[in-house]
Amino acid sequence: MSSSTEPGAPGAREPRVRVVVVDDHSMFRAGVRSELASAGAASVEVVAEAADVDEAVRAVQTARPDVVLLDVHLPGGGGGEVIRRTHRTVPGTRFLALSVSDAAEDVIGTIRSGARGYVTKTISAVELVDAISRVADGDAVFSPRLAGFVLDAFAGAIQVAEVDSDLDRLSEREREVMRLIARGYAYKEVAKELFISVKTVETHMSSVLRKLQLSSRHELTRWASDRRLL
Known part of the structure; x- marks a missing residue:
């Protein structure tokens, strides 16, 4: 994360989490940008957007964000493909899935690809800002239902x-x-x-x-x- 003021200096503030928003619907990206600006202006900054896998890979490699807010279903191979193509070249970036899907195969597949969390698009703006901040700090973030899928997969209940x-x-x-x-x-x-x-x-x-x-x-x-x- 970056800040224009050194920590501890007069007027210092917490650095904002730099975010890339990836979704194939422009209206949804605009909505997320607006909601984050309203709910997390002091802590979250959208630095780039992308609509498909290739655009997302370029945006992540260029902007080198703290967190990528990533839809699961994207033209060009899906959200997991974005993670696979960038996690080695941009090792400091973490991925948080934001999807309309709450299906077990999407949750498990995305986490297996390397995402640090998975939330659905019913999440509130304040909750999303919190989820982004927690993922940036290294936490794993899931809604209770989706966390259950991951636990079931590790326990062998889902083949x-x-x-x-x-x-x-x-x-x-x-x-x-x-x-x-x-x-x-x-x-x-x-x-x-x-x-x-x-x-x-x-x-x-x-x-x-x-x-x-x-x-x-x-x-x-x-x-x-x-x-x-x-």
Whole structure:
């Protein structure tokens, strides 16, 4: 972290945590920037933004932030790919996932990639500022439900290898569609949530069922439930 005033000097203040915000929706990035400026102006500073994996890698390597606020599902390979491509070249940077997804495979996969924490987009601005500060200080930060997934994975209650093998057959977008459909979303609701057409949702759904060798939404829901993906 950096500060324009030496610690202990007259007028010294705590250095602000330098943050890069990574999300493929520009309106969401703008909202996060605004919320952080309002709730954490004295402690958090957004120094760069990125919309996909390649942009994120460049932003992290150039800005060398304290914390990367990272969406899990990104064009170009996902949030885990950003971590894998930068953690060695920018070793002082820590990663905090901020995602709409609270699915076990996303939480576990992101932590296995090297993230220090995982919070969902329902978090308040004040809580997010606190989470960023704690991750910058080296803490691991999770909501209680998501922490349970991580503990279950280490305890062997979730068969991570099996989950990974199944999900490797699906693209990032297919995983998103699969999770929402398995949770009972209608095709129109999935389309609205993911900013794609209903026809595209139908195409992805057909591909998901084919790759997983399932025949219906009911079977998909049961498949996802058995693997604690809901």
